[in-house]
Amino acid sequence: MSINLTAQDKTTVQTAAYGAIxxxxxxxxxxxxxxxxxxxxxxxxxxTGPIGHVLAEKRRAAKPEGKSVAAYAEQVLPALTGAVRLLKAQDPTQAAEFRAILRTAIDAATAGRVTAPLESMIGKINAALDAGE
Known part of the structure; x- marks a missing residue:
């Protein structure tokens, strides 16, 4: 099964992925x-794959707004849950793939650098991804 995402769906996926980073x-x-x-x-x-194509497109997503981590989180965490839900509605394997992609990106981003604040944020990101299931 393939996915057919609207422009708004792609924006949600991009906001979630890039926003998590x-x-x-x-x-x-x-x-x-x-x-x-x-x-x-x-x-x-x-x-790679359908999600890779969405992430490679010109980024429609706006950077999170605000001057605090809390302000970023209020925008990004719901986008993560929303992205998983919209992908799951079209193809559950793509929702699982998106979650795996994000977890790989998190591991790459934080390799050897995990501090208590980062560990806490990783937990919040994973909880938001899991909430979409």
Missing amino acids: DLLAAASIGSGPGKIAADGYLALFST
């Missing part, structure tokens, strides 16, 4: 936010 970078006290973002984005860019 932005959220990790914002929570990375003393862990090199630029390196976290770069490594996370590279992992997203290397994705």
Whole structure:
């Protein structure tokens, strides 16, 4: 089964994926936010399949707004849950693939850099991904 996403669906998927990496970078006290973002984005860019095509398209998603991690989280965490739900409605295997892609990107972004704030944020991101199931 393939997926047929609207422009709004693609924006949700992109906001969720790139936003999760932005959220990790914002929570990375003393862990090199630029390196976290770069490594996370590279992992997203290397994705294949239908989700890879969506993530490779010109990014429609706006960066999270606000000046705090809390403001970012209020936008990104619901987008993560929403992306899983919309993908699951079309093809449950693509929803599972999206979750795996995000977890791989999180691992790439935080490898060797996990601090207590990052660990907490990773837990929140995973909970948002799981809530979509």
